[in-house]
Amino acid sequence: xxxxxxxxxxxxxxxxxxxxxxxxxxxxxxxxxxxxxxxxxxxxxxxxxxxxxxxxxxxxxxxxxxxxxxxxxxxxxxxxxxxxxxxxxxxxxxxxxxxxxxxxxxxxxxxxxxxxxxxxxxxxxxxxxxxxxxxxxxxxxxxxxxxxxxxxxxxxxxxxxxxxxxxxxxxxxxxxxxxxxxxxxxxxxxxxxxxxxxxxxxxxxxxxxxxxxxxxxxxxxxxx
Amino acid sequence: xxxxxxxxxxxxxxxxxxxxxxxxxxxxxxxxxxxxxxxxxxxxxxxxxxxxxxxxxxxxxxxxxxxxxxxxxxxxxxxxxxxxxxxxxxxxxxxxxxxxxxxxxxxxxxxxxxxxxxxxxxxxxxxxxxxxxxxxxxxxxxxxxxxxxxxxxxxxxxxxxxxxxxxxxxxxxxxxxxxxxxxxxxxxxxxxxxxxxxxxxxxxxxxxxxxxxxxxxxxxxxxxxxxxxxxxxxxxxxxxxxxxxxxxx
Numbered sequence: 001x002x003x004x005x006x007x008x009x010x011x012x013x014x015x016x017x018x019x020x021x022x023x024x025x026x027x028x029x030x031x032x033x034x035x036x037x038x039x040x041x042x043x044x045x046x047x048x049x050x051x052x053x054x055x056x057x058x059x060x061x062x063x064x065x066x067x068x069x070x071x072x073x074x075x076x077x078x079x080x081x082x083x084x085x086x087x088x089x090x091x092x093x094x095x096x097x098x099x100x101x102x103x104x105x106x107x108x109x110x111x112x113x114x115x116x117x118x119x120x121x122x123x124x125x126x127x128x129x130x131x132x133x134x135x136x137x138x139x140x141x142x143x144x145x146x147x148x149x150x151x152x153x154x155x156x157x158x159x160x161x162x163x164x165x166x167x168x169x170x171x172x173x174x175x176x177x178x179x180x181x182x183x184x185x186x187x188x189x190x191x192x193x194x195x196x197x198x199x200x201x202x203x204x205x206x207x208x209x210x211x212x213x214x215x216x217x218x219x220x221x222x223x224x
Numbered sequence: 225x226x227x228x229x230x231x232x233x234x235x236x237x238x239x240x241x242x243x244x245x246x247x248x249x250x251x252x253x254x255x256x257x258x259x260x261x262x263x264x265x266x267x268x269x270x271x272x273x274x275x276x277x278x279x280x281x282x283x284x285x286x287x288x289x290x291x292x293x294x295x296x297x298x299x300x301x302x303x304x305x306x307x308x309x310x311x312x313x314x315x316x317x318x319x320x321x322x323x324x325x326x327x328x329x330x331x332x333x334x335x336x337x338x339x340x341x342x343x344x345x346x347x348x349x350x351x352x353x354x355x356x357x358x359x360x361x362x363x364x365x366x367x368x369x370x371x372x373x374x375x376x377x378x379x380x381x382x383x384x385x386x387x388x389x390x391x392x393x394x395x396x397x398x399x400x401x402x403x404x405x406x407x408x409x410x411x412x413x414x415x416x417x418x419x420x421x422x423x424x425x426x427x428x429x430x431x432x433x434x435x436x437x438x439x440x441x442x443x444x445x446x447x448x449x450x451x452x453x454x455x456x457x458x459x460x461x462x463x464x465x466x467x468x469x470x471x472x473x
Contacts, residue, residue, distance in 0.1 A: 044394075075235040082242060089246040096253055100260035103268065103287070111391075197395055 010136065018140040022148035029152040030210045031220060034120040039153055040202040042112050046169045049157035051098070051105050053150025055113060057143070059090045060122050064142035067130040074131070083126045084117070091116045121149055156205045164196030269322070270294040275386040276372035277347060277355050298357070302346035308337045310466030321345065327370060330361045342463055353377050358464050362456025364449040367391040369400065369456060375414065379468040385409045387453060397449025408433070408440050414461050419469035421462045426454040 028034045038056075042048045066086050067074070074082050095113045098106040106113070116122065125145050130138040161167055166174040166186075175184015177192060195201055214220045228234060267290045274280050274294060285293045303321035305313045321343035329340050345357040356375040363369060371387035385406050392398040399405055412435075415421050426442040433439035442450030 073229065073238065075229050075238055077230070078235055078239055081239070085242060085246060089250055092250055093253060096257050096261075100257040100264070103261075103264035194395065 015137060015140050018137055019144035019147070022141075022144040023151060025217065025220060027148045027152065027213075028121045028124075028145050029149055029206065030213055032121075032124075033210075034124060035149055036203075036206065038112060038115065038119060039156055039206055040199045041115075042109060043153055043157040043160050043202050044164065044197055045108075045161050046154060046157045047105065048108055049153045050150075051102065052109060052112065053146070053153050055091075055094045055098070056116055056119060056122070056149055057146035058094060059087060059116055060125060060146045060149075061139055061142035062090050063087050063122055063126055064130040064138040065135055067126045068133060068135045068138035071131050071133075079131065080123075080127070083123060083131075087122055087126070088117050121145055152206070152209065155209065156202055159205050160196045160201060163193050164201075166192050267291065270298075272386055272388065273298060273345060273347075273357055273359075273372050276357055276374040276384050277349060278384070297349065298345055298347040300345070304344050304346075306342040306344060306463060306467050308340055308342070308463055310342075310463045310470065312467070313341065326359055326361050327368060331368075342460070344464065344467070347374075355383065356464075356468075358460065360456050360460040362452050362459070364389050364392045364400075364452040365397050365446075366393070369449065369452055371453075371456075373409070373457070373461070379472065380413050380415055382409050382412045382414065389449070392449050393446065395445075396443065397446035399443050399446060400449055400453055405443060408435070411435060412438060412440070415465045415469065419465070419472055421465035423458050424454055424461075426450045 022028055025031065029036065029039060035056075038052060042052045063083070063086050067083055070082070091114060094116070095106075098109070098113060125141060129141045133141070158168065161169075162173060166172060166177055172184075174190060175186045176182060177186045229238075264287075267287050270290045271280055271285065271287070274285060274290070274297060277297065283293070300320060300322055305319070305321050305324065307313050322345075324341045324343050326341065326343070329335055343359060345359075347355040347357055349355055354377040356377075356379060358373045358375065359370070360373060361368065361370040367390040369387065369389040369392065371385055373385045374383045375381065376383050387400045387406060389398060389400060392400065412424070413422065422438050424438050424440055426440050427433055429441045429444045431441065433441045440454075442454075
């Protein structure tokens with residue numbers, strides 16, 4: 001059993017890397033290309049992306065923590081089912097809390113909160129990290145990956161909302177687009193790009209982020 | 225003695241234990257949050273009803289003050305419940321028109337036509353004019369659609385509608401809850417001079433429907449949802465038109 005006391009400081013170099021790596025060179029979305037489906041679905045508005053990121057952050061941190069605490073007890077034959085149970089329960093908690101306190105956002109996110117269960121990032125981290133590591137590093141790993149996922153989600157959402165609806169977090173940026181009372185850029189003939197609202201654009205933006213990231217850091221390009 | 229955690233007994237015990245613990249936690253949470261969720265559903269319904277009658281945003285009605293504002297405009301004690309022939313149902317004790325879940329009744333295949341309820345809300349606007357608000361429910365392409373239709377005091381002219389949906393295609397069918405589509409229903413009439421119901425027809429967008437006529441421009445690319453709205457409105461309004469006809473004569 002793991003009774004040895006961790007003698008290393010809470011934020012040792014190794015632990016810090018757990019948070020910073022997923023934000024940069026090991027981002028779960030752009031490098032591992034996991035969790036793409038939700039990046040397509042709920043990045044039309046920044047608000048939704050933020051709530052989704054927070055939900056995933058909560059689920060991944062708590063999931064990592066619980067699985068890590070149980071890691072020496074979980075029978076290996078049913079470990080995937082156990083992980084799934086933990087994730088599913090956490091997702092239901094998030095869903096219920098959103099429905100109770102943020103009803104409007106909850107109805108907009110609708111099925112996508114439930115689909116956090118199938119977010120490969122979470123199951124991936126539970127299986128690859130939490131099953132083999134102590135609780136504290138697992139929490140940090142969850143935090144790092146959750147933030148890495150959220151960062152991409154929000155970047156994509158900023159582009160999509162700004163150019164698709166002309167707003168950011170619901171606040172008009174380019175002026176008033178209503179026909180007859182246009183102002184700002186719209187008065188000069190600017191039009192929102194409806195393509196931005198459609199799912200393919202999320203894929204294209206994610207692709208551009210991957211391209212930019214890999215062209216800045218050649219080490220990330222896989223050899224064939 | 226160390227437990228053999230790969231044994232069948234331990235595996236089963238662990239699985240059962242975990243499920244029980246998680247089940248209890250979730251059940252407690254769900255029950256604990258139920259009052260909040262019920263309140264949210266109630267307020268959403270009140271907002272939907274009011275938005276058929278007026279521009280809720282302009283009037284400054286939000287979730288926070290919806291319950292107070294709702295009471296100001298809608299007199300629930302005047303609401304009636306109709307059956308499918310348009311006759312007023314004998315009201316059962318303790319059943320309020322507001323609490324009738326027509327979405328549930330619509331989905332329930334085992335419920336006989338004659339047992340279905342059709343609530344009619346009576347409201348007054350700011351200048352004390354009577355307004356009739358009719359809830360409608362139907363199905364779109366992917367899931368349920370529903371809405372409220374507000375009639376003027378002549379029980380004929382549509383003053384406004386509010387439609388909503390659960391899972392229609394964004395940008396296409398989902399547009400039924402956008403003002404541009406809902407405005408197209410304004411000032412149309414539900415019955416002719418004799419009080420007989422006139423069917424609505426949702427036609428191709430820009431195919432010459434004029435405001436106030438029974439032809440309504442649909443949404444390009446959202447044909448099935450548009451037709452779903454048409455079916456929903458016709459099926460429901462027919463019942464209410466009969467009621468209004470009898471009431472007027």
